[in-house]
Amino acid sequence: MTRFQVKKVAVLGAGVMGAQIAAHLVNVKVPVVLFDLPAKEGAKNGIVTRAIDNLKKLKPAPLGVAQDxxxxxxxxxxxxxxxxRGCDxxxxxxxERMDWKLDLYAKIAPFVAPHAIVASNTSGLxxxxxxxxxxxSIQPRFCGIHFFNPPRYMHLVELIDTPTTAPQVLDQLEAFVTSGLGKGVVRAHDTPNFIANRVGIAxxxxxxxxxxxxxxxxxxxxxLTGKKLGRASSGTFRTxxxxxxxxxxxxxKTLQDNLDEKTDPFYASFGTPAVVQKLLALGHLGQKTKAGFYKxxxxxxxxxxxxxxxxxxxGQKADEVYARMLKKPAAERLRLLRNAExxxxxxLWAILRNSFHYAALHLGTIADNARDVDQAMRWGFGMAQGPFELWQDAxxxxxxRMVQEDIDAGKALCRAPLPDWVFNGPVAQAGGVHTAEGSWSASAQKFIxxxxxxxxxxxxxPEKLLGESxxxxxxxxxxxxxxxxxxLWTLDAxxxxxxxxxxxxxxxxxxHALSPDVCEGLVQAVEMAEKDYAGMVIWSGDEPFSAGADLQAMLPAFMVAGVSAIEGAEAQMQDTMLRLRYxxxxxxxxxxGLALGGxxxxxxxxxxRVAHMESYIGxxxxxxxxxxxxxxxxxxxxxxxxxxxxxTGKDLLPFLTEGFTAAAMAKVGMSALESRQLGYLLDSDVIVPHKDELLYVAINEARALAHGGWRAPHxxxxxxxxxxxxxxxxxxxxNMRDGGFISAHDFHIASLIADVLCGGDVDAGTLxxxxxxxxxxxxxxxxxIVHPxxxxxxxxxxSTGKPVRN
Incomplete structure (x- = not known):
């Protein structure tokens, strides 16, 4: 099969999602053209122009670098x-209007290239x-693609096929979305709201x-429903x-319009809550109107x-006893919650029970297997564990049995019993839906x-689920x-x-803080690599790369031996850095993730440097x-x-100013692209869209440098x-100090930074x-460090994790 290359993308629709999808394509260096209706007044591209201008103002920023x-x-x-015709x-x-989409398809169909994939970003149609x-001729190359908002930051993308979608088209698109856009792909069946929104909104x-x-x-x-429960910190109503x-x-409404009591036993629970109706009537739509459940x-x-x-x-908080319960192992945690007075x-038990019940009832219709459901909830709703994972863990x-007892007692939101596969057969024997063999498919009745x-x-x-091998x-x-x-290790013996x-x-x-022991280990690694290996990669598996020097490890030595201990630790770190460089x-x-300070x-x-797109360096x-x-x-x-x-200029200072400002103001690049602008990444460094490809790319970069005849710089x-x-x-x-923009201590620190950067009390141009x-x-x-x-x-x-301004 010929490799599917995406040389250019067209995004149709310059609304919130369309413009931000276009922005993320730019982030990952994919040429993109954004379409919309011609403006009724002024320049014909006015709608698109305004949408692009708005991208620069949005928070969180959809663009890695605003000027892009x-x-x-x-x-x-x-x-x-x-x-x-030139778009792949x-x-x-x-x-989300079926009639508008169908009308647009009729317009574009004559202009679609014979090889191009066409995908609709819809949340539920x-x-x-x-x-x-x-x-x-286009139907085999058509499918659904559901990005989650905001597209730059949300890891989940759902792909949805139709009876006429060619299997290789979905494979090609999955490869591009995974490696090219850095996303986690799940494949959803063509049911209302697909997987994540179906389970999440329910x-x-x-x-x-x-x-x-x-x-x-x-x-x-x-x-209760934020980090304590292993979910997004925004909880339910802030989300x-x-x-x-x-x-x-x-x-x-998509659920209400496309489902009924026969197709979804929870249908009676799908009424729009009274509070949501009232807020909508008041025009309080949430963060976008600065008022919703919160203001x-x-x-x-x-x-x-x-x-x-x-x-x-x-500002009310949950009872601390439940915070303690939620820290218990899964089995004990669920028993305690179920028996809580x-x-x-x-x-808490009720919402967890409902989530298990809903996921089990619908697994066979919304997804190919339980893995896609749990990954969708992890990546789309910020859950530490998907519903099946937590169930299996407990x-x-x-x-x-606890869930079924509640159903039988009329405590659940619907009376439909759990499916038979829950209690009998391979899942019951394996102790859950995720196994070394694969994840359970309720439709195929086997592990996939x-x-x-x-x-x-x-x-x-790759990010794995509980029970996978x-x-x-x-x-x-x-x-x-x-x-x-x-x-210190290798992939292969x-x-x-x-x-x-x-x-x-x-x-x-x-x-991943840098301690004296870490520095010793890095030097040892260099010595081992120089003896037996083509190259070396510093990769610690998860975030952050490193939050800097271990200040807490330094303090005891400082208390005992004074500043000389600190000077020794700093000299060791500096020697380590030079050992790596040369x-x-x-x-x-x-x-x-974070690469701060040290x-x-x-x-x-x-x-x-090989950096994931969402790396924050400074x-x-x-x-x-x-x-x-x-x-x-x-x-x-x-x-x-x-x-x-x-x-051609002789003055060094203009080239120093940006670096001084970045250090003196503790600027952090809020993307790998912005970190490159600050000089912490170079044009020769590689930015990787997908977090789980980082090690693969870094190893290949080390090998490529070695094969290219690497020699350390002079x-x-x-x-x-x-x-x-x-x-x-x-x-x-x-001027900044006298104007009240920085404190006297800020001035003192910045002057010391300037002294180091300029080489101290020497003539300009001194080598x-x-x-x-x-x-x-x-x-x-x-x-x-001895300054009060x-x-x-x-x-x-x-003590607080927050900077002190003094």
């Missing part, structure tokens, strides 16, 4: 349909009915019904506000009260293995050395003998009253000199801006070494 909005092509259906994928994302409006409606039954308030319920109550009402007035958060039809103070515990048959598409070869350690990165492969701080092997260093400390094998850092310094001293030490002390400032000064050397001297550059920077800092600047870093770091105001900041951060 200019890369989205603009078109309208009247003038530009010919452009569709066409994503229709107009309003019948894909089969939409397909029927297309010519027979769960939200169930929750709202049980809230009324037990007389709880929205803030208490959100406290509804974020989604938009109008959107939620539309999804509910913020100044610094106060208020919640809606249906009885008074007004807002009242919010208080309404909060009874409420003891399959024990929970099944994961799809073996070539794209999944790129995922050495996938390898665990913590124990997989061949271990060469392991202690409490670090594990024979890699050293092959001469093509890559050594992996995985940091094990909390938040290693005789290429060292690649595989970055996912984590950023670790990354920038590697030969190459030197943030000023937040705890310190300066970067493990080579971060030295890196900025060296890069400024290297960049200046390629310029240790060169480079020029610094000197005392005149420092004076210029200090001048602007004085210095990295070791020279690192010595200045250590001196500044140690001077600050810095100690206030450190203790404040360690």
């Amino acid at each position: 909005a200019a890369l989205i092509g603009q078109a309208n259906y009247e003038e530009h349909l010919e452009q569709l 994928l066409i994503i229709e994302a107009i309003a 019948s894909i089969t009915k939409l397909s029927a409006a297309l010519p027979e 769960g939200m409606l169930s929750t709202m019904q049980e809230v009324d039954n037990f007389g709880l308030t929205y803030d208490v319920v959100d406290d 509804a506000d974020v989604v938009g109550l109008d959107t939620m009402a539309h999804v509910i 913020k007035v100044g610094r106060d958060v208020l919640r809606f009260d249906l009885a008074s039809e007004d807002y009242v103070p919010a 208080g309404p909060q515990g009874q409420f 003891g399959w048959l024990d929970v099944a 293995a994961r799809r073996a598409l070539p794209v999944y070869v790129r995922q050495h350690f 996938l390898p665990d990165f913590k124990t997989a492969g061949h271990t060469l050395h392991e202690d409490d701080a670090i594990r 024979g890699e050293a003998a092959s001469g093509n092997g890559v050594l992996i260093a995985s940091i094990k400390t909390k938040m 290693a005789n094998v290429p060292v690649v850092s595989a970055i996912r 984590g950023c310094e670790l990354a920038v001293h590697c030969a190459r 030197l943030v030490e000023v937040g705890v009253g310190l300066v970067p002390g493990a080579g971060g400032l030295t890196y900025i000064a060296r890069r400024a000199a290297e960049n200046a050397a390629t310029s 240790q060169r001297l480079f020029p610094v801006a000197g005392r005149s550059g420092r004076a210029t920077i200090l001048g602007s800092l004085v 210095v070494s990295e070791q020279y600047l690192m010595a200045l870093e250590r001196k500044a770091f140690c001077a600050l 105001k810095t100690q206030e900041r450190i203790l404040g951060m360690l």
Whole structure:
């Protein structure tokens, strides 16, 4: 089969979803043209232009870099349909109106390329009915594609086929969406609201019904149904506000219009809740209108009260006893909740029971297998465990009996019994729906293995569900050395003998913080790699890459030995960074999540960086009253000199200014793309859309560098801006201090940063070494750590996790 290449995408519809899908395509370097109706006044592309301009203002930001909005092509259906001929994928994302979609399909059909895939981004309309409006030649290349909002951040994409969709088309699209867009794909059957919204909205409606039954308030319920329950931190009602109550009402109406008591035994629970109806009538649609279940007035958060039809103070928390219950192992947790006497515990058991009941009843119709349901709920609704996973974790048959007892007693929302496969046959014998063989398919009555598409070869350690036999990165492969701080290992035991092997260093400390033991381990890894391997990758399996130096580990040594202990620890970190930079094998850092402070310094001293799109990189030490002390400032000064050397200008300071600002203001790149703008990633570094492909790409980068004849860079001297550059920077800092924009301690820290970056009290253009600047870093770091105001900041951060401004 010829490889399906997506060289250009057309997105039809410049509404909220269409524009943000286009933005994410730009993030991952896919050329895209955004279509909409011609504007009635002004420029014909006016609707699209306004939508693209709005992308720059949205929070959370749909674009990795705001100015990349200019890369989205603009078109309208009247003038530009010919452009569709050059598109390999066409994503229709107009309003959820069947008649509008069918009318648009008739317009575009003559312009669709013979090889192009056409997909409708709908949250619940019948894909089969939409397909029927297309010519027979296009029907095999048509399917549903359901992105979750916001498309950049939500991992889930549902793909929905029709009876006429060619199987290879879905495989091709799954490969592109997975590797090209970085998404987790589940395949849903063509049923109302597909998988995630079907189960998720039914769960939200169930929750709202049980809230009324037990007389709880929205803030208490959100406290109970957020992180404590292993779900999204926004809970139930804040999530509804974020989604938009109008959107939620539309999804509910899809259920109401397309289901009945025969097709869904829970149908009686699908009425639009009275509170939702009232909020819609008041025009309170949630976050988009700044009022929904909650409203913020100044610094106060208020919640809606249906009885008074007004807002009242919010902020109530759940009873602490239930927080303790929810920390128990799954089996004990569910038993405690079921037997709880208080309404909060009874409420929690009720919503969990309802979720198990609903998922079991509908598994056979909405999904091919239980894995797709659990992954959809993880990726689309932020659940730590999907409903089947939690059920299995708590003891399959024990929970099944408890649920059935409640159904028989009339306590459940519907009287339909659990399916027979729950109690009898392979699932009961296996103790759940997820096994080493695969996940249970209620329609096929067997366990179904994961799809073996070539794209999944790129995922050495895919996200796995409880009960699956996938390898665990913590124990997989061949271990060469392991202690409490670090594990040094390879994917295969024979890699050293092959001469093509890559050594992996995985940091094990909390938040992958850099301790003296971690530094020793990294140096040991370099020595092992230089002896027996082609390259080395620093990859720790999960987030974050590294939250920085382990300040808590430093404090005891500081209390006993004073500042000399700190200076020794900093010197060790700096030596480690230089050992990585000048290693005789290429060292690649595989970055996912936070790479802050020392984590950023670790990354920038590697030969190459491979970063997941959602990587947040920066030197943030000023937040705890310190300066970067493990080579971060030295890196900025060296890069400024290297960049200046390629310029015709003689002045070094302009190349230093951005790096100084980033360090002095603790700027963090809020995407890998933005981190590249800040200079923490280079143009030669690789940005990877899918988190589970990071190790695969990093290993291949290390091998490619080695095969290309990698040699460590020369240790060169480079020029610094000197005392005149420092004076210029200090001048602007004085204005900021005197204007009240920074505190006196901020001024002091920034002046020390300027001193290091400019090379101290030397002439402009003086040639210095990295070791020279690192010595200045250590001196500044140690001077600050004994400063009372810095100690206030450190203790404040360690105790509250928030910066102290003093």
